[in-house]
Amino acid sequence: MSQRRWFLQTSLYLGASWPLWLRSSLSSVSAPVKVKKKGEMIYRQLGRTGFYVSEISLGSSPLPEWGLFREIIDRGVNYIDSSHTYQGGNAERMIGRLCREVGRDKIYVATKFHLRPADTVSSIIRTVEGSLRRLQSDYIDVLMIHGVNHPAELTDERVLEALARLKKAGKYRYQGFSCHQNHLEVMAAAIEGNLYDVIQIGYNVYDLKKGEKPIRTYPEYLGTSGLKPLFRRAASQGIGLVAMKALKVGGRRQDLSQFQTKSSSIYQAMLKWVLANPYISTVVTEMLTYQQMEEDLAVVGEHLSRAERKNLYRLVAQTSHLTCRMCGTCQKVCPQSIPLPTILRYLYYFEIQQKYSLAKEAYARLKPALKECLSCRQCEENCPYQLPVQDLFQSAQKILA
Template sequence: MQYRTVPKNGDSLSALGFGAMRLPTKRGNIDEERASRLIRHAIDQGVNYIDTAFSYHGGESEKILGRILTNGYREKVKLATKLPPWNVQTREDMDKILSIQLKRLQTDHIDYYLLHSLNSGSWKKFQDLGVFEFLESAQQAGLIKNIGFSFHGDRKTFREIIDAYDWTFCQIQYNILDEENQAGKDGLLYAASKNIAVMVMEPLRGGMLAEKVPKEVRHIYEKSGSLRAAAAFGLSWVWNHPEVTVVLSGMNDETHLAENIATCDAATPGSLSDMDIQVIDDARDVYTKMMKVGCTGCSYCTPCPFGVNIPMCFYFYNQYHMLGDKLMTRGFYSMQLMGGMGSPGNASLCRQCGKCVSKCPQNIPIPEELKKVAKTMDGLTTKLVFMIAKRMFGSSIKNE
């Protein structure tokens, strides 16, 4: 197993982390026996970083992890979980949630504790509610060890958050398609310049870059003569960055686990050849041509006077047309842009004022494109998915 060091505390973490957001299921519930077998085998093979959240699997992920990590396995790993802004309405809620998490996970401390899925709205909400006092109080009490955040916003907000606190780590979405989206490479390098460890989520875009690969992309990989599978190309590209500390993978299949461990062993920083990188660039070009809007997520168009989160609207619109699981994309769009995680920022809020157009370096006719986004993403289907997503992610903070 390859290990990388957290700059601020010296922890040696497996470059491959186990993400517990998509555990194997059976008849709609987590298949605990299989999940236990997968996670314990991963730990036996050297994986020592496990990531979950209060809301994953409707709260069941933390509970099941607590049971899996008994019999000495808890001591072998660094455990990460998250404080969800959508469940927090008061300062007291933060303490209640952490107490529930410790009980669920059957542990007396969380090694890596994150503010979950920050964007400009949830960041402001947390600050207004006194989140730093909570974090430092919990840290002084030994309930949490390292403080960080996960992020789904624009680059400007990412830098603002990085500069606001002495974080040990952060978690960003980064893959061959998101080099310029959300925090992007700019964010990766900026965090690393501050000695902040970077954990990468969605390295394969929820499996899109490994499964249901377009035939044009498959042809590029096959023509290269490399024996790497599509997943190995995608993961190797992320690990090729020395600034990345841990890459999280939601390994719900024994074959995926074995393949990812093998890839991790070989994918050290700088291990990709110039030819490998060119192959990946060619694959990215094919994916880019499939995108509906050529938005790079630079955020020059923001803030919108009517509250539209323009870059994220385009991000999810593109993902909707490229990703196999359209319902999941609707769920994330609704939670992040229709009020599930803070103030709404969905496309239907656009009033066609046109102030954003002159600011766009890509010359995108933003109001016209937002009409298309609203027509596709803001309808009844998404609203129904939003109701389901709120039930799934809105775990109770009553004492359990």
């Protein structure tokens, strides 16, 4: 049976059962993603790949235990995001086992390779071949560059040559990249170059560009995002958009009970907010417990209520000054070019997500190239969100070293 035919044979096109709010929002924009429904899951088209991916997809850093992993897939999740580094390669091994059990054509696998200074065309190809071995697969559905922070990485000759050879050998179907910082610049370049089929980008209620409009009401707050017009342009070119980092405030490990509504958690509201964007095809989340799975899957096809919007607004207003948006401004103005957003991300992994080893290992790789801080405080004077950047950097040095 051809790729995904099993699904196309049984799925339904968007029909009267679809929430009115989403039908109207989808019909009011120029090139929204197409959607289908099967069982309890809703699938959105991932740009020109033509893949119909579940609204909620599964991150694999880390993956849940095996029984829960199978349950999540049985509940309709069909897109898994991975990388050669996740769980030391074990995430890809587990995905490989899953594909063997449920059928390779039932799952869309996205995995990534890093581009590091010492990399060559051959080393990139070796990394991807390692992923294929662990996945026990002949191909990757979406092969991504991991963590593009600068537009130049998109046209790096080593990457383009490696991708060309791998594509010719049938090792992957579509190419993409993930982006953790400097989102606006990287996305604009990707749209201009149109070389990549999928963009995986950090997108959440904090992804707001300060200063364009006064922050008085929640809808105005939403209107200040600098990414929304880029999403529209990307979608009009058939570039698929995958959202990540939707639960920006530390995954589910912080006590945010003051922002709950009676019927939903703040995390559900955050996911709904991301999925309310009609250009996003799927949002990657970690589901490590049955309770988290139920929490995330419950948002499929659900509308963000007025009460939830209000709570999101309160949350953003109260925690904005503590939350790095990964805009990259501090690194650009730092006379020592210290990769502050990356370091703050690792601090976030450690302090909030409690991914202790991952954070320390990632920082250890970065440390040899770090220049000494001059204490000029240019970073925090220029942070558009008034974060205490230098203090956070010093904390990171103490905690992660």
